[in-house]
Amino acid sequence: MLPAPYRMTRSLDFGQTVGRGARAAQSTLVVHSLRSPGDRTDPPKVGLVVSKSVGNAVVRHRVSRRLRHVARSVLEDMQPGDRLVIRALPPSRDAASERLERELVSAFGRARAGGRR
Numbered sequence: 001m002l003p004a005p006y007r008m009t010r011s012l013d014f015g016q017t018v019g020r021g022a023r024a025a026q027s028t029l030v031v032h033s034l035r036s037p038g039d040r041t042d043p044p045k046v047g048l049v050v051s052k053s054v055g056n057a058v059v060r061h062r063v064s065r066r067l068r069h070v071a072r073s074v075l076e077d078m079q080p081g082d083r084l085v086i087r088a089l090p091p092s093r094d095a096a097s098e099r100l101e102r103e104l105v106s107a108f109g110r111a112r113a114g115g116r117r
Contacts, residue, residue, distance in 0.1 A: 014047050016083070025107065028088070031087075045083045046075065049088065
């Protein structure tokens, strides 16, 4: 589970991260990463986007729980104030947690290295 202080909840944060952040895609997810400007003391934030195209409510909640769990693996690599949005794609509903984690780490690394934007 992702601790509450690290969860992105404000719509403005989602919009800025998706709009201005670097993007990297994998087969099961898309990552948008926005580095913090200067010295920030607030913790890094992670947000999830799991749309209806992934499946019904039960499937979306299962995917969300798994993504929240695997997001902890990249949390330690984030700097204070950084923001990360993980958008689940339809193939994520059938992917194992290990695959989701592997693809998240890979996409996060590529987004941090420059990504597209």
